[in-house]
Amino acid sequence: MTNTGNKDTRSGFGAxxxxxxxxxxxxxxxxxxxxxxxxxxxxxxxxPDRFFQTGIAEANMMGVAAGMAVTGRIPFAGTFAxxxxxxxxxxxRQSVCYSxxxxxxxxxxxxxxxxxxxxxxxxxxxxALARALPHMTVVNPCDYNQTRLATLAAAAWEGPLYLRFxxxxxPNFTPVDGPFEIGKAWMIQPGEDLxxxxxxxxxxxxxxxxxxxxxxxxxxxxxxxxxxxxxxxKAIIESALKTGAVVTAEEHxxxxxxxxxxxxxxxxxxxxxxxxxxxxxxxxxxxxPAQLMDLYGLNAAGIVAKASELRIR
Amino acid sequence: MIPKTPHSxxxxxxxxxxxxxxxxxxxxxxxxxxxxxxxxxxxxxxxxFLDQDPAxxxxxxxxxxxxxxxxxxxxxxxxxxxxxxxxFPVKELATFRQLGSRLQGxxxxxxxxxxxxxxxxxxxxxxxxxxxxxxxxxLAGDPHRVYVLLGDGESEEGxxxxxxxxxxxxxxxxxxxxxxxxxxxxxxxxxxxxxxxxLNAKWTAFGWRVLECDGHNPDDIRNTYRKAAEPGDKPVxxxxxxxxxxxxxxxxxSHKWHGKAPSAExxxxxxxxxxxxxxxx
Numbered sequence: 001m002t003n004t005g006n007k008d009t010r011s012g013f014g015a016x017x018x019x020x021x022x023x024x025x026x027x028x029x030x031x032x033x034x035x036x037x038x039x040x041x042x043x044x045x046x047x048p049d050r051f052f053q054t055g056i057a058e059a060n061m062m063g064v065a066a067g068m069a070v071t072g073r074i075p076f077a078g079t080f081a082x083x084x085x086x087x088x089x090x091x092x093r094q095s096v097c098y099s100x101x102x103x104x105x106x107x108x109x110x111x112x113x114x115x116x117x118x119x120x121x122x123x124x125x126x127x128a129l130a131r132a133l134p135h136m137t138v139v140n141p142c143d144y145n146q147t148r149l150a151t152l153a154a155a156a157w158e159g160p161l162y163l164r165f166x167x168x169x170x171p172n173f174t175p176v177d178g179p180f181e182i183g184k185a186w187m188i189q190p191g192e193d194l195x196x197x198x199x200x201x202x203x204x205x206x207x208x209x210x211x212x213x214x215x216x217x218x219x220x221x222x223x224x225x226x227x228x229x230x231x232x233x234k235a236i237i238e239s240a241l242k243t244g245a246v247v248t249a250e251e252h253x254x255x256x257x258x259x260x261x262x263x264x265x266x267x268x269x270x271x272x273x274x275x276x277x278x279x280x281x282x283x284x285x286x287x288x289p290a291q292l293m294d295l296y297g298l299n300a301a302g303i304v305a306k307a308s309e310l311r312i313r
Numbered sequence: 314m315i316p317k318t319p320h321s322x323x324x325x326x327x328x329x330x331x332x333x334x335x336x337x338x339x340x341x342x343x344x345x346x347x348x349x350x351x352x353x354x355x356x357x358x359x360x361x362f363l364d365q366d367p368a369x370x371x372x373x374x375x376x377x378x379x380x381x382x383x384x385x386x387x388x389x390x391x392x393x394x395x396x397x398x399x400x401f402p403v404k405e406l407a408t409f410r411q412l413g414s415r416l417q418g419x420x421x422x423x424x425x426x427x428x429x430x431x432x433x434x435x436x437x438x439x440x441x442x443x444x445x446x447x448x449x450x451x452l453a454g455d456p457h458r459v460y461v462l463l464g465d466g467e468s469e470e471g472x473x474x475x476x477x478x479x480x481x482x483x484x485x486x487x488x489x490x491x492x493x494x495x496x497x498x499x500x501x502x503x504x505x506x507x508x509x510x511x512l513n514a515k516w517t518a519f520g521w522r523v524l525e526c527d528g529h530n531p532d533d534i535r536n537t538y539r540k541a542a543e544p545g546d547k548p549v550x551x552x553x554x555x556x557x558x559x560x561x562x563x564x565x566x567s568h569k570w571h572g573k574a575p576s577a578e579x580x581x582x583x584x585x586x587x588x589x590x591x592x593x594x
Contacts, residue, residue: 028452049452052483060441060475067381067445070430071453072373075445091472095438099422099431 001188001207003171007144009201010108010165014039015144016151017076017106021047024074027155030065031078032058037167038078038108058083062091062103069101074155077103081110081164082123085130096160097135104154105130109167110140111251112284112292113201119283128256130162131229137161138229139182140250140258142203144172146226149180157182164200166251168289171204185232191221194307195239195246199225199258202249202277205293208300213307220307228258233265240272245310249277249303251293275306317367317398318360322531324590325397326356330560331587332393332406332594338580340410343418346557346570347464348390350495354528354553355390355462358491359398362538364457367399370427378457379446381430383439384464384493385419386572392416395428397591406594437470439463440490444480447488458542462491466498469507474519480548481520488548489541490521493528495557497568516550528553561586 020027021043028050029043035053044051054061058079065075077084084107085092096103107126114122130138137159141147147165154161161182179186188203189210198206203224213220221239225232240246246266248259259276266272279296293299318325329352337343364378371377382391389409396403401415408414415424419434430446433439443461450457467473480488492512500506509515516523522545526537534553541549557571558564561583575583 028449052448054479055475055482057472057475057479059437059472060444060479063438063441063472063476064445064448064479066431067442067447068449069445070373070442071379071446071449072375073449073452090435091438091441094432094435095442101431 001173003173005172006169007172008167008169009141009144009147010167011039012141012144012147013106013108013151013163013165014042016148018042018046020152020155021050024155026072027074027076028052028068029076029078030054030061032056032061032083034079038106040078058088059091062088063095065103066095066099066101069103070099075103076106078106078108080121081107081126082121085123085126089129092133097133100135101160102158103160105162107162107164110164111166111201112279112296112298113166113168113251113289115168115289115292116286118286122284124253124279124284125255126164127228127250127252127258131256131261135160136229137182137227139227140164140200141226142200142224143170143174145174145176146180149178150226153180153182166201170201173204173207180226183227183230183232185235186224186226188222188224191219191243193218193243194220194310195243196220196222196249196303197225197236197246197258197262198222198249199228201251202298205300206249206303209303209307212300212304218307225258228261231261231265236262236265237269240266240270244272246272246274247277247303247306247310248274251298252278254278254280273310275309277302277306320591322357322360325360326352327588328591329356329390329393329397331584331589333389334561334575334580334583334587335593336389336393336406336409337574339407341574342410343389343574344386344572345389345575346497346564346568347384347493347495348387349561349564350555350557350559351387351462351493352390352560353531354491354526354534355394357531357534358460358538359394361535363460367427370400372422372430374430374446376455376457379430379459381439381443381446381459381461382420382433383461384436384467385433388416388418388420391420400428401426403594436467437472440473440476443488443490444476444485447485448483451487458487458489460489460491462493465492465494465496465503465509465512466507468492468509468512477516477519477521484546485548486546489551490548491551491553493555494552495555497557497571499568499571501568512552520547521550522547523550523552525552525554528555529559
């Protein structure tokens with residue numbers, strides 16, 4: 001795998017959404033005054049009848065999306081991840097999930113890499129919140145290409161789906177045509193000594209970590225868990241059986257994210273030593289994305305450090 | 314308009330009110346006050362205006378009017394009305410709030426109850442959903458209307474006013490919203506608790522066409538629904554003046570019966586005031 005040039009994942013969403021517009025007349029889009037930030041302009045300009053500006057009123061947007069879904073549309077409701085979860089939790093719970101409304105939540109600017117705007121907008125809890133909702137599928141793609149594919153797949157997926165992506169330009173390295181299948185983990189590199197399960201922006205960092213670990217003689221296996229819920233339990237358990245040690249890596253709090261999901265799964269089926277690369281309880285702060293990822297250990301060095309703890313045991 | 318019932322409005326409303334009392338009494342819980350208060354205008358809507366064929370009801374509302382109940386707690390009325398109109402068997406009303414029933418405490422779609430498009434109960438969400446359905450119908454070129462029932466106490470929720478702004482901005486004129494303005498909420502009179510104030514002035518200021526109606530007078534109700542469906546470029550809000558608990562003297566006009574079941578004695582007293590017209594469930 002090589003980086004074909006840095007791109008933002010939100011642009012992958014925008015590209016996928018525009019393609020859906022050309023392919024499926026039932027796809028509609030809503031946005032709460034962040035059309036530019038979510039790269040939804042091309043859809044909005046190309047399909048003005050199917051684009052609905054809701055203003056800064058996210059609770060209403062989720063309800064409107066639910067009403068559209070009930071009547072057979074496939075709505076993508078876009079805003080920042082913070083406002084797509086915490087601000088509208090009860091709307092997602094009752095109007096979307098309990099009502100089995102086929103709404104796609106497009107959650108941009110997720111995680112610490114929102115950067116300079118600071119902790120008010122840096123949600124590091126959204127995966128936990130989205131995971132906890134009954135019937136909600138949770139997808140966290142890792143680069144531009146995968147986000148585009150995830151957007152296309154979301155429209156074909158029946159049921160509420162939380163699609164998480166981000167703001168910064170990051171390496172675009174996954175093949176343009178996948179593989180990508182919701183709920184199916186993607187084996188990036190097989191290995192024998194250690195399993196690394198990575199999601200979102202941490203996948204490229206984990207790929208970099210493989211090289212450092214290889215220099216230390218550790219043959220790590222890297223699996224991309226782009227679907228946080230439902231977890232690909234079979235792939236994770238099989239890998240843990242093989243390697244006997246797991247590191248998870250995500251741009252999220254430890255609480256309720258990928259790491260705890262994997263820990264719960266393995267505790268029930270095949271307990272192995274496990275370390276989580278994730279942010280400890282707390283809020284973020286202003287800074288560049290790279291500075292913040294460094295500060296909280298959410299990068300290749302952080303993954304290597306956690307892996308080293310495991311090998312010491 | 315599809316005539317769906319051979320029964321008169323007075324016969325229907327009397328039986329529905331009996332159903333409400335009997336359901337809530339049997340379950341020993343539920344919300345009789347608002348259910349009784351909304352009975353008259355909601356029965357007229359379903360029996361004479363809502364273009365829906367109960368036997369062919371579809372959750373997506375295609376080529377039919379749609380009704381959304383935002384105040385999900387008046388489920389006893391909703392369920393009785395749907396059953397009496399033929400959406401599902403009347404005998405099922407006996408399962409209200411029981412384990413495994415389709416008639417959950419608040420409306421749910423999980424077990425596929427005909428007539429119910431979405432879950433409701435957590436307040437403030439129904440108007441937004443109705444806006445989405447109405448926009449979707451407009452996009453499809455479907456001329457049918459979307460109806461939604463809110464409460465006056467519910468209007469203390471901020472999302473209601475987000476939706477109010479949105480509907481006017483997008484000129485959602487195929488939408489008729491109704492507020493049951495009974496002046497009561499759980500903790501007491503609305504004007505003592507939340508102070509929604511002059512709802513006519515508020516909805517007018519938000520860009521809606523506002524109609525007021527005596528929610529217990531069938532002729533006034535009919536005229537108002539007709540006026541609401543006249544062409545225009547604004548969403549329509551009907552402010553229904555009602556009494557919580559209407560039809561049972563000791564429940565009328567008080568918040569105390571918002572969410573309380575009557576005792577066996579009180580049940581008998583209430584039923585003595587309501588004629589059994591269509592046969593109890």
